[in-house]
Amino acid sequence: MQDEVITTDMIIVGAGPVGLFSVFEAGLLGLKCHLIDNLDRAGGQCIELYPEKPIYDIPSRAQVTGKELINDLMKQVSPFEPDFHFSQQAEILEKQKNGHWRVTTTRGIMLEAPIVVVAAGAGSFIPKKPPFNKLGEFEEKSVNYAVYRMEKYRDKNLVIVGGGDSALDWVINLAPIAQKITLVHRREEFRGAYDSTQRVLKLAEEGKIDVQYGNVIDLVGADGVLSAVEIETLKGDKVTVECDYLMPFLGLKVTLGPIANWGLNLDKKHVQVCHETFATDTAGIYAIGDVCTYPGKLKLILTGFYEAAVMAKAAFAYAYPDRKMVGGYTTTNSVIQDRLGVGDHS
Ligand SMILES: Cc1cc2nc3c(=O)[nH]c(=O)nc-3n(C[C@H](O)[C@H](O)[C@H](O)COP(=O)(O)OP(=O)(O)OC[C@H]3O[C@@H](n4cnc5c(N)ncnc54)[C@H](O)[C@@H]3O)c2cc1C
Numbered sequence: 001m002q003d004e005v006i007t008t009d010m011i012i013v014g015a016g017p018v019g020l021f022s023v024f025e026a027g028l029l030g031l032k033c034h035l036i037d038n039l040d041r042a043g044g045q046c047i048e049l050y051p052e053k054p055i056y057d058i059p060s061r062a063q064v065t066g067k068e069l070i071n072d073l074m075k076q077v078s079p080f081e082p083d084f085h086f087s088q089q090a091e092i093l094e095k096q097k098n099g100h101w102r103v104t105t106t107r108g109i110m111l112e113a114p115i116v117v118v119a120a121g122a123g124s125f126i127p128k129k130p131p132f133n134k135l136g137e138f139e140e141k142s143v144n145y146a147v148y149r150m151e152k153y154r155d156k157n158l159v160i161v162g163g164g165d166s167a168l169d170w171v172i173n174l175a176p177i178a179q180k181i182t183l184v185h186r187r188e189e190f191r192g193a194y195d196s197t198q199r200v201l202k203l204a205e206e207g208k209i210d211v212q213y214g215n216v217i218d219l220v221g222a223d224g225v226l227s228a229v230e231i232e233t234l235k236g237d238k239v240t241v242e243c244d245y246l247m248p249f250l251g252l253k254v255t256l257g258p259i260a261n262w263g264l265n266l267d268k269k270h271v272q273v274c275h276e277t278f279a280t281d282t283a284g285i286y287a288i289g290d291v292c293t294y295p296g297k298l299k300l301i302l303t304g305f306y307e308a309a310v311m312a313k314a315a316f317a318y319a320y321p322d323r324k325m326v327g328g329y330t331t332t333n334s335v336i337q338d339r340l341g342v343g344d345h346s
Pocket of ligand 1: 014015019038043044045088089091119121122124125256257258259291299300302304
């Protein structure tokens with residue numbers, strides 16, 4: 001645990017699309033943000049669950065994939081130089097004597113600010129891990145629980161484990177580029193959509209992939225790098241399959257986690273807020289995006305963006321009542337344009 005405490009204006013729990021857009025709205029008002037996310041990158045559900053699927057209901061973007069949306073948001077917030085604390089949960093929330101809040105993460109980072117924004121979506125994503133022998137030894141280099149970039153798997157030997165939609169979808173998507181895919185499933189029936197199941201079985205019939213019904217019983221390799229996995233089939237045969245990447249797609253657990261113990265007013269795992277400010281019932285703590293609830297709430301990205309804009313202004317007025325808030329449009333306000341690093345007002 002580190003001793004140093006980092007002070008800032010706004011601590012944002014969750015670097016999904018809504019947490020990211022909060023950086024932009026807070027930045028326009030001159031506020032500095034630190035973000036914490038359990039994942040190892042920004043993007044929340046867009047990156048974790050559907051990076052390459054098109055979204056059709058972002059205003060003015062007729063079509064944009066989850067990954068493109070997050071890349072563009074990262075560009076949009078870059079003038080405000082947010083600090084990211086990835087691969088750790090925001091764990092402890094404590095009020096300080098000066099009225100500010102301290103958030104301590106599972107890696108011992110301590111952040112203090114007058115404003116904490118809970119933009120935690122459905123909670124922290126945690127992949128369900130299979131109970132494979134020696135999994136921990138190969139996890140860092142050769143075991144992937146999500147596909148972030150399909151090109152990584154070009155000409156590789158992949159062993160995909162699972163029988164649900166995620167496993168089947170990735171078999172279908174990666175089959176054209178991988179050297180070889182072996183799908184391992186513990187039963188002869190798949191849980192995924194009928195259409196996906198038929199496509200996977202057709203790929204197997206055509207010899208484009210291999211399907212093994214059974215269980216992975218051992219991992220083989222050296223220095224954390226896999227070379228093969230051993231499978232025991234339902235018939236009791238032992239099969240050794242060459243493997244560069246083992247990809248268990250057994251689903252994700254999403255849990256609200258430590259936030260549930262922060263004393264906020266909850267309604268079925270959502271944080272109740274005032275829909276005029278997005279303040280919770282605890283002064284200085286705000287909640288926006290999928291995690292918050294109020295009458296008429298729509299769980300959409302565009303709603304979260306609106307909530308971020310309203311929240312930032314309300315939080316600024318609460319935390320800095322003596323400071324003048326810059327208003328106006330990004331098209332015309334010179335202070336805002338200077339903060340964005342555009343225009344010439346010297
Ligand atoms: C398959 C699918 C398709 C979708 N399609 C659309 C669509 O077409 N249009 C649309 O508008 N919406 C769509 N959605 C919904 C949309 O993705 C969500 O509304 C949006 O992601 C909510 O953003 P968020 O930032 O509030 O939360 P999230 O994207 O869930 O991000 C929250 C982040 O908080 C982190 N977190 C949570 N708790 C902690 C903690 N204690 N410490 C650290 N980090 C934490 C999580 O790891 C996560 O990264 C879709 C969702 C899915 C699953």
